[in-house]
Amino acid sequence: MSRRALARKAAGAKAVAPHSLSQDAAGIENVTKKLQLQLKTGDYYGALQLYKTLFMRYLKVDDPSVEQQEKAAALALDAALVLLEHDENTAAVEMANLMISVFVDFDHDVDDRHKQSVRQIASAFEQKPQFSADATGFLKNAVKWSAVKGARKRGDPELQLLLARAYCMTGDFPHAMKHFLHAETPEELADALFQWSKTGYPSESDLYLARAVLQLLSLENLRDANKVYEAYVAKCEHAGRAVDLPLINFTRFLLLTLERDALPLFQMLQERYALALARDSSLKSYLGIIGQRFYGLQPPRSGLSSLLEMFSGGGVQ
Numbered sequence: 001m002s003r004r005a006l007a008r009k010a011a012g013a014k015a016v017a018p019h020s021l022s023q024d025a026a027g028i029e030n031v032t033k034k035l036q037l038q039l040k041t042g043d044y045y046g047a048l049q050l051y052k053t054l055f056m057r058y059l060k061v062d063d064p065s066v067e068q069q070e071k072a073a074a075l076a077l078d079a080a081l082v083l084l085e086h087d088e089n090t091a092a093v094e095m096a097n098l099m100i101s102v103f104v105d106f107d108h109d110v111d112d113r114h115k116q117s118v119r120q121i122a123s124a125f126e127q128k129p130q131f132s133a134d135a136t137g138f139l140k141n142a143v144k145w146s147a148v149k150g151a152r153k154r155g156d157p158e159l160q161l162l163l164a165r166a167y168c169m170t171g172d173f174p175h176a177m178k179h180f181l182h183a184e185t186p187e188e189l190a191d192a193l194f195q196w197s198k199t200g201y202p203s204e205s206d207l208y209l210a211r212a213v214l215q216l217l218s219l220e221n222l223r224d225a226n227k228v229y230e231a232y233v234a235k236c237e238h239a240g241r242a243v244d245l246p247l248i249n250f251t252r253f254l255l256l257t258l259e260r261d262a263l264p265l266f267q268m269l270q271e272r273y274a275l276a277l278a279r280d281s282s283l284k285s286y287l288g289i290i291g292q293r294f295y296g297l298q299p300p301r302s303g304l305s306s307l308l309e310m311f312s313g314g315g316v317q
Contacts, residue, residue: 028054028057028058031050031053031054031057032054034050035047035050035051035054038050039082042086044083044086044088044091045091047079047082047083047091048079048083048088048091048094048095051075051076051079051083051095052094052095052098054075055072055075055076055079055095055098058071058072058075059072059102064106069102069106069108072098072102073099073102073103073108073117076095076096076098076099076102077095077096077099077117077120077121079092079095080092080093080095080096080099080121080124081120081121081124083095084121084124084125084128084131085124087128087131089128089131089134090134092121092124092131092134093134093135093137093138096121096138097137097138097141099117099121100118100138100141100142100145103145103149104145104148104149107149108149109149109150110145110146110149110150110151110156115156115158115159118139118142118159118162119162121135121138122135122139122162122165122166125138125166126165126169129169132166132167132169132170133170135166135169136163136166136167136170136172136175139159139162139163139166140163140316140317142159142162142163143155143156143159143160143163143179143316144316146159147316154182155182155316157182157183157184157185158183160179160180160182160183161179161180161183161184161185161188163179163316164176164177164178164179164180164183164188164189164192167179168192168195173192173193173195173196173199175317176192176196177189177192177193177196177212177215178317180192181212181215181216181219181221182219184224186216186223186224186225186227186228186231187227187231189212189224189228190212190227190228190231190232190235191231191235193208193209193212193228193232194208194232194235194236196208202241205236205241205242205245206245206246206247206248206251207247207279207280208232209228209229209232209233209247209248209251210247210248210250210251210280210283211280211282211283211286212228212232213225213228213229213251213254213255214251214254214283214286214287214290215286216228217254217258217286217290217294218286218289218290218293220293220294222255222258222259225255226255229251229252229255233248246273246275246276247273247276247277247279249273250269250273250276250277253269254266254269257269258290258294263295263297266291266294266295270287
């Protein structure tokens, strides 16, 4: 028996008797007709209430069949798309989250078929950039579902990418970067990083790169760290920005060092570039994690707990 069914039983809810199934079908048909009328007349609040009524009718038995679960999820998907088409963004998010609740409550796999439903809603939101902030709430729930039910403890990379893009559309680059780190799309990360750097001081251009590369290295993702470095530096050169800067040079030497078993060189680099690294205290913390994961060093405990939580698949923000 599912958690939902157990909760209903504890609350004294009654199961639907077999002979009432035809009545349920008639009731669903009746509500559906009313729903179409509400949509036709532009009563979207009323339509939302009827969508939710239909949704619960599909799931009101103690143990809904897979078919009933899929019907409820499909209804929620359709409702979200229809409501968003009419700029009813809050109502659309509510229905989108109900779809995710089906995936979570009934242990639906994080497979391409279910992700396609998330893609459809995310794509619809992309056509309505004014509602990007609303999209992030729904996509955070999708990432959480994928982290709990899927094979990737930090969440499905594709869903992480959709969330990162939504944050970019709102101009929230700090949150976008947290999800790009797990999206496995280094070129797109570098592009967003470059766009973000335009909002800061020109003298901080190298800081943006150093932070992103060190964060990826803290995740032991040397491949993407190299690709982000190459793409970002190329963008800087194309834009006429200086690239012969201490932190850019440090980042390049660090990437080369981590390709080999060169602990003394790793330590020497930190000493040589100590002044540049002191520009941002987080860089030292990231280097502590990198030293631990690449060379088995024990980093100082202070200041690392929140970083380690983020890199080990902590809370989705």
